[in-house]
Amino acid sequence: MADFTRTLREISGLLRDFLAAEEYASRKGFLQSVNQKAKLTGILLLIALAISTQNPFYLFFLLLFSLSIVILSKIPLRAYLPRFGFIPLFAFIIVIPWLFLTEGEPAFSLLGVEITKEGIMYVLTFGLRVTACVAAISLLLFTTRVSDLLYTLRSLKIPEMFVEILGITYRYLFSLLSELQKMLLGKESRVVSAKGNSWRTGAKITANFMLRTLSKGEKVHKAMLARGYSGKFKTYPRNQGWNANSSAFVAIVAAMVVLWLLTRL
């Protein structure tokens, strides 16, 4: 249970760091300087391409494309890779049974169970697809401030309600993860051994966290009201201008679309 508490605290810390990765969004890199609308539309298009292709080579190429953009955008790979790496790993774990369940031409047998070529291809494609999608969305999150993202979504005429819910969820999630971290640290600081810990303690922590969530939510809402929040997140527009990097990005995305079409032929 003590290990579980520590793991939970570390996970919440990682998630909070991931959400707070905006320090890279203010760096002077390639994708940071691209017009926000072009960036958002382009990345969503890349995700659509990744979802709709069945070609693992194309997915691999998409992944390489994302990694090269990461480097051009001055985001250290050691910061980028760990922050999204666990999601593809989780996807691979989920899809592994399909190695044994997919019918087709046998490739080899493992512990007496036949693994088919189709099964390998399915697992590979699925894993690569998830990795490429997460890599693309991480690109967006690493190079865009959330306030810019909300502004861009609004300017792209995404329904106001959706944008507001996204904004509120993001802000509360951030505060609540900090709260969870403090709570778990507080518990750890008063525990000398795992003995005496139980799921009952865990249930108490969960219940307390829910209460603190409500209290924290109320306080953050008050702080938002105190600064003029009136039910709509307003932001200053940034980087809506068009520059050479924006044109280059659009050209690259267009090339990816052409490549996608070629793989369909």
Place this chain on the structure above:
Amino acid sequence: MASDKIIEARNLKYRYPDGTIGIENVDFELWRGERVVIIGPNGSGKSTLLLILGGLISPTEGSIKFFGKEKIEPYELRRKVGILLQNPDDVLFNPTVREDLEFGPAQIEMPEEEFKQILHAVTQMLHIEHLLDKPPFRLSEGQKQKAAFGCVLTMKPEVLLLDEPFSAVDIETKLSMIRHLNELNRQGVTIVVTAHDISVVPLIADRVYLLNKHVVAVGKTREILTNVELLRKNGLDAPPFVEFALKLGLNPLPLTVDEAVRSVRKLIKSGGKEKEEANESD
């Protein structure tokens, strides 16, 4: 001091949902250009009163007028009255300090150019330029308090309501915040601060409200802070220099270091005669 009344509250009462009384029978007045400190022990209702004065919660009973108006548009109130909540962790809810500083001005639709100028001035004043792109949870408590203070200042309010702003900061940060507040007051900003640390009050107050669920006393800073019996009765200590001067038998009682030094010098020069005269006249 200009003569217009900014806040006029009458017979305020606040009852929490569980039935606990936060404050009751509270009358409060705030005049333009004033520096008011609300003192009181823990649980005396200081924060509750400040939230009501900031228009963030409505009193259960009583009435409150802002700028002479019975009803004020939230937009107008927010533009004019800035409130700093007690815990900076509640104030800093954005991923970076820069976005937190920007949040308020963007909500009240301050022109971007004006905001940029204010941001520059505020970050320089508070020495937090290097923290702008940092996530708030990576800051020290003092840095968080400064950043939270900056969040209110960037909104350029006419009235500043600050809930225990010095409670979690070191002495250097505390003194620098007091300096900035007094400078803002000289520029015309009206200031209300809640505090339970009496030692800072003489540095920042023209008038003091002593609160203990209801207003126990209200008056000039010297008047309230030298009433040792009243303070003790309400769970507060008198400022250290008042205690010191009482033991030495100084008259008048000093509230600050400078006043204490002057009084002691005077006492030394007079060779203690002044003390005897003061005692006789008492």
